Amino acid sequence: MSSDGIKTIASEVRSGDAQLLQRSTTITAADQRSITTEIEEGDAGNLINRTVETIEDDGTRKFETHFYDEYGAEIYERVVSESVDGSRRETWIDLDANGSAEHIIVEENWIDQLGTVWATIDYNDKNGGIAEQKSGAHASGLTETVEIDWDGDGTFDARTDTQTSYLSNGEIQTETTTAYEAGAADSGIVQIVSGDGLYMSTEVSFDDDASPDRIVRNNVSSGWRFDRSGEHVRGRRRTDLGDEDRNIR
16 A cells, blocks of 8 residues: 555466466555556557546446457446435446447336335437336335336337235235336236145236136146154145145155
8 A cells, every 4th residue: 555545455376387367456546436447468568448536526326348459449338327325327338449338228217105116227329318218116125017018109109017915725826017118908818826836827918808728737846745743754735626635654
């Protein structure tokens, strides 16, 4: 550590014959608000990667990553900024290092008055918005909604709603419906799993007529569950005809 409080850590990777393959240098500012790491290749010390982590005055954390070619020219840059409370994250990607981002991704999350946790992801190019995804999960964990805008026109093109229910017989039912544009549900899936997890039923509807077009019922793995009581082992499995019990010994 230098007299001004700056901390430098260097490490090297060498081959079996002691040839230098890679060198890494990390410099930490005295106030801990800036950390820079540079990676160089070979004895020539060609810089291939530099990352800079900083903490802004408002608490925002910024992560910059730069990649270089063998001649030292920058070929790629990525900058990620995270708010101090973690509710917003912005990723800025420059694929050709010309100073103009080809992709900008903005992620935000918040909790509404009903306890639903919402999250949005906006995908943008240098011309503006190109897509958006919005999802919400209720505090109970039993309902979830996902909306997607594929063309960035501000209108969601698809919506998926998922409802999970715990039935009185111990079974878990999950119902998922998908609607495109502003119409009614275009497809739906109802899945029921037995309380012991050995049996599963799935009904799929490819339209909005509320009638399943495909039904699949199956036992999970072999369907057998074994319990030991003293010297006796008893097996049970769920079948389409009911529970089957068998004394193993």
